[in-house]
Amino acid sequence: MTGRDGGADIGPIGNSPVVILVRPQMAENIGTTARAMANGGLFHLRLVAPRDGWPLERAWRAASGADRILDAATVHETVDDAVADLHHVFATCPRPRHIVKTVLTARGGAAELRQMSSRGLRTGLMFGPERAGLDNEDMARADALIRYPLNPAFMSLNLAQAVMIMAYEWWMAEDATPPRTLMTNETHVATKGELDNFMRNLVGQLDECGFLRNEQKRPGMVRNLRHFFTRGEVTEQELRTLHGVVTELARGRKARATDGNSKG
Structure with missing residues (x-):
């Protein structure tokens, strides 16, 4: 059950940690794992004594295109066999x-795994069976344990969720995405020059209509307007829209004035 068509392009493999599922019980959980x-850039999967054998068609159906990981998964009779070629192994343990x-x-473990992988060391992450988790003999094969600091009153995760947390932290350990961005699509953030040009237009129209007629308050009112637009x-697209608003307001005011004069 390998080399199947239609799997997604999940990116380069690299020296990412091996995910080791110890005695997994359900094909769907292996697939969602x-x-x-694949979401977090972990591509190596090993199965230790899967309850229902391997391969299992239901796993591929649940994998949503992460076929390459399942195609390359290896099966091992024991934990010792699954970790034999690795230098460091962490075990998740609630x-x-x-x-x-x-x-x-999870964050601390991911940081250490990144550091180890950067040195060319092969690492692994062990996850226990769905119902009971890893036993003491399994954890004896690990160098350290990983425990998620979740709500102590409810720490129930399914297998794929537990793997997703580590995959996310592994990815984020070297991700350079800024914590906050502004989506501008086809426009761009206005420059100071573009903002100054709009402010001249706005203030000019406000002077003309008499809104800024109080000379004492005028500087503060103009500053407040500038603060509003620089906050x-x-x-640039928003400024063009506002230019249009100001222009139309001025045109409407002038039209009304002209109409009033003609009637007078």
């Missing part, structure tokens, strides 16, 4: 059971 892995080991958050990142 592959989907979560409830450490009287074990003396380093415990990391956010006004775009």
